[in-house]
Amino acid sequence: MSATETPLSVAPVALSAGDAMPESTVGPLTRTDIVRYAGAGGDLNPIHHDEPLAQAAGFPTVFGMGMLHAGMLGVRLARWVGPDNLKTYKVRFVGQVWPGDVLTFTGAVASVDDGVATLELAVASSTGGEVLRATATAAAAVAA
Known part of the structure; x- marks a missing residue:
């Protein structure tokens, strides 16, 4: 483990209503980022990498698949609460992610009840506002 890595929590972490996940950013996203995720994730729909096809479908250009930024958020969530402590994770795509x-x-x-924290998360893009909820x-951890 390098000096910049933090071990992931195994035991439940102390969470209280109003606590915030550390805010972070990624980008600017490149077409290469999108294509690499497509290959790794098996989503080879050409609308994500073929500019003429994306434009023929009515889009200004290629765009990132929703699972790309859902996965990025999931990594941050797991680092915050510890992957062993995560019980559910549900996403709703509300916008598109573009190169750049x-x-x-x-x-x-949002709340903590009987040792279970309910969390509200989001991803926003620099060009389109909120893209995922x-x-x-x-x-x-339950206070003693």
């Missing part, structure tokens, strides 16, 4: 976008990842604890639940 810078993505911002945010989240907060998510909810999750995670085990939370």
